[in-house]
Amino acid sequence: MSLLSVSDLTLKIQKRTILDNVQFNLQPGQIVTLIGPNGAGKSSLIRCILGLQKYQKGTVTTQKGIRIGYMPQKMHVEQSLPITVDRFLALGPKSSKAERLTALKRVSVEHIAHSPLQNISGGEQQRVLLARALLNKPQLMILDEPAQGVDINGQAELYQLVKSIRDELGCGVLMVSHDLHLVMAATDQVLCLNHHICCSGHPDEVTQNDEYISIFGRQETHPMLAHYTHHHDHTHDLHGDCQHQDSNSKGHNHA
Amino acid sequence: MPEFMLYALLGGLGIALMAGPLGCFVVWRKMAYFGDTLAHSALLGIALGLLLDINLMLAVTAGCVLLATSLVMLHSRTIAMDTMLGIMSHTTLSLGLLVTAMMDDVRIDLMAYLFGDLLSVEPVDLYWIAALSVVIIGLLIRLWHGLLSITLQPELAAAEGYKVQWLQWILMIMIAIVIALAMKIVGILLITSLLIIPPAIARVLSKSPEQMAVIATIFGMLAVCAGLAGSWFMDLPAGPAIVTSAGIMFLMTHSLVRLVQSNQS
Numbered sequence: 001m002s003l004l005s006v007s008d009l010t011l012k013i014q015k016r017t018i019l020d021n022v023q024f025n026l027q028p029g030q031i032v033t034l035i036g037p038n039g040a041g042k043s044s045l046i047r048c049i050l051g052l053q054k055y056q057k058g059t060v061t062t063q064k065g066i067r068i069g070y071m072p073q074k075m076h077v078e079q080s081l082p083i084t085v086d087r088f089l090a091l092g093p094k095s096s097k098a099e100r101l102t103a104l105k106r107v108s109v110e111h112i113a114h115s116p117l118q119n120i121s122g123g124e125q126q127r128v129l130l131a132r133a134l135l136n137k138p139q140l141m142i143l144d145e146p147a148q149g150v151d152i153n154g155q156a157e158l159y160q161l162v163k164s165i166r167d168e169l170g171c172g173v174l175m176v177s178h179d180l181h182l183v184m185a186a187t188d189q190v191l192c193l194n195h196h197i198c199c200s201g202h203p204d205e206v207t208q209n210d211e212y213i214s215i216f217g218r219q220e221t222h223p224m225l226a227h228y229t230h231h232h233d234h235t236h237d238l239h240g241d242c243q244h245q246d247s248n249s250k251g252h253n254h255a
Numbered sequence: 256m257p258e259f260m261l262y263a264l265l266g267g268l269g270i271a272l273m274a275g276p277l278g279c280f281v282v283w284r285k286m287a288y289f290g291d292t293l294a295h296s297a298l299l300g301i302a303l304g305l306l307l308d309i310n311l312m313l314a315v316t317a318g319c320v321l322l323a324t325s326l327v328m329l330h331s332r333t334i335a336m337d338t339m340l341g342i343m344s345h346t347t348l349s350l351g352l353l354v355t356a357m358m359d360d361v362r363i364d365l366m367a368y369l370f371g372d373l374l375s376v377e378p379v380d381l382y383w384i385a386a387l388s389v390v391i392i393g394l395l396i397r398l399w400h401g402l403l404s405i406t407l408q409p410e411l412a413a414a415e416g417y418k419v420q421w422l423q424w425i426l427m428i429m430i431a432i433v434i435a436l437a438m439k440i441v442g443i444l445l446i447t448s449l450l451i452i453p454p455a456i457a458r459v460l461s462k463s464p465e466q467m468a469v470i471a472t473i474f475g476m477l478a479v480c481a482g483l484a485g486s487w488f489m490d491l492p493a494g495p496a497i498v499t500s501a502g503i504m505f506l507m508t509h510s511l512v513r514l515v516q517s518n519q520s
Contacts, residue, residue, distance in 0.1 A: 050414045058315045070414040072332050077407060080454075091404050092415065116462075132411075 003028050003066070003140050003172040004049065009058035011044055018044045019055070020196040028139070031166055031173040033183050033203075037215060042176045043073065045193065046144050048149035049174070062140070069171075070139030071129045073145050077117045085120065085128055086113045096138040103131040107161060122149035126158060135163070141165075143175035152182070159186040178205065180216070260487060262376040263440060267497065268384055269384040270437045270449065273391045273416035275472025277430055278450035279457070279464065283406050286430070288337055290328075290447040292344035293434045296322045298351030300435070301368055306358065312383055315438060319431035322347065327424060371442030371494030373486065374419050384436050389427050402426060440479075441494040449475065452501040459512045474504055 002025040011019040018041045026032050034042050047053035049060050050070060062068075077083070089100045104110040107127040112120050120128065125188050126146055133141055146162060148157035163186040165175050177183045180190065184203040192198045198211040281290055304314025322343060329339060355363050367375060386504045395402070404412035405419050413419050430450070437446045457470035482497025 011424070052410065052413050072408055072410045072414075075408045078283055078285070080458055080465060081406065082458065082467055083407070083464055084462070087463055088407065090402060091407070092411075129411075178296075237305065 001063070002026060002061075003063060004174065005059075005061045006045075006049065007059050007061075009045070009048060009055055011041070011048060011053065011058065012057040013044075017195060019048070022193070022197055024191055024197065024200065026140070026172045028172050029170050030164065030189065031163065031175070031187045032189045032191060033180075033187040034174065034176045034193055035178070035180050035183075035216075040194045042193055043144060046142060046174075046176060046210055050063075050142065064212075065138050067139050069133030069136045069141045071126075071133045071141070071143040071146055075125060075129065076147055079118055079194050083117050084114050085117055088117050088128065089132050089135060091130045095135045099135065100131075103134045104128070106134060106165070107131045117223070120246075123151075123154045126150055127161075130158075130165075138169070139171050141171055141173045141175075142186070143173065145176050145178065145184070147177070155179075156181050156185075159183050162186060256487075259374055260378065260483065261376065262381055263373040263493065264479070264483055265381055266376050266384050266436075267440050267483060268476050269381070269388045270433065271453070271475030271479050272388055272472055273429075273433045274437065274449050275453055275457075275475050276395050276468035277391070277426075277433055278454045278475075279452045279468050279471055280402060280406065280426055281430065281447075282454040282458070283464075284426075287447055287451050288340050288344075289427070289474060290430060290434060292326075292340045292347075292477050293319045293322060293431050294438075294443050294446045295344045296347035296351070297435060297438050297446075298368060299347045299354065300351075301363070302351050302354035302358070305363065306354065310379075312380060312435060312439070316432055316435040319435050320428055323427040323431045324424070327420075327427070367442075368438065369442050369444050370492060371438070371440050371445065373440070373483075373493040375439050380436075380439060387432055387436060391432065394425065394429065398422060398425065399465075403513075411429050441497055445494050445498045448498045448501060449478075451500070453478065456505050456508050459509060474501070478504060 004026040006025075007023050009019055009022040010017070018158065022041075022045060022085045024032070034045065036042050044053060048055050050068070051060075085104070086097070086100055088102065095103075101110060101113060104113055107130050109120075109124050109131070112124055112128075117125075117128075130143070130146065133143070141162075143162065147158045150158060159182060160214065162173060162175065165171075175183075175187075180203060183190075187203055189200060189204050190206045191200045192209070192212050192215070193204055194215055198215065199206055199209040201209075281287060282298035294316055300315035300318030301311055303318065304311040326339065326343065330336070331358040332513070355365070364372070366372075376434050399421050401412065401417045404415065404417055405422050409419050433450070436470050437449055439450055453471040454467060456474045457467045478497050478501035481500035482491075482493055485491045485496040485500070486493040
């Protein structure tokens, strides 16, 4: 049985069709990634699934009593509001201090548990939001652009983290992403959305699809936009310390 | 201490008790202008209350609640919230002045309403303040988690089952009530400061939202005591004296905290 099944979903806002007959299923343990250009209705679809947005037609069915862990796109915290990361997590699903620390450890940011929420970096904030979604012991995780505001290396790491959490919990994951190439390795199925579902399938198939190419273009047709790929001889851990893969090399050269 | 002074003190402390935590939300959610708009509309409430011969505090509360509700309903995409607030603020203030000008048989002391008048605090006002403090503090404790959640991330709060718009409306109504109640003590033009200065003092001294609410309440109460003392001993007008003491406390705490911080680093 599907964890989540969306059928015939149609959403119109002020006569504009935002979602047109959207249909898909999500199985337990499956990672489905929604991609699409800006304004394609990705976030609206998520809002419909979460029950935050009323729609005109169609159905969204989830298993009764399913536990959903939701991660919103981003969060802006006013400097005027004094709050620590741990306190922020405590506002979410009922949890003990130990459970909150475990969740922060799972996403490798336990060192900021008592830092003010405003003083952490964009990447750390995304991880904290992910930890809050984990507190619900989710059977289904819904992640709206989890890698927003994170640099490219950090993005790949974050997608890997989502994948390993899926492996561990066996939960289904529905996430929104701008960039297919970065999520490819961490996704089972891709839905390409532009108000309607243009195409869907395994990431390798989707990149060959004509409709996909008409929206996103072929990668090789945009040589200027291709990612600058280069090799690092070291990685940085979360504290910013260098960790050399090769213990003999001392240089900081980006070969 | 004469009775009117005791009434003013009790009333002021009751208002500081509500204004502390509510003012924190005003600061966190950047609603200072909203508070000003409600306060300006209070004069219209007074004028209509006199015209209809009903309890003034009740008339002002009803007027503020009505305005807060209509602001939620009038919310439009084409007009920014601050423009809308500016329109409502000055239109209601002008309407209030027009209505008072047209009433020949009643003479109102405008200054008393604009800057507060201690002598006008009566026991019946104290009952209102006491009853509404219990209701508002009770509501705040009950809804605290929800109110904090919608302030931090409304989408997340909605997904976790909080009724965001309902909570926003309750918060606005509570602020409207405090403004109506505070009118007699500090006056229409000075009310917002009672909502924002104590939380602004508390911000530098607190590490959690709850701490900030409690510290803001304490400083609000201190400002009320200091202002009334100034009024009693130096014959100062009470409303401006309360707000000035709050302002001085703000300057002192912020300079002290900066001094301590620069010594540490």
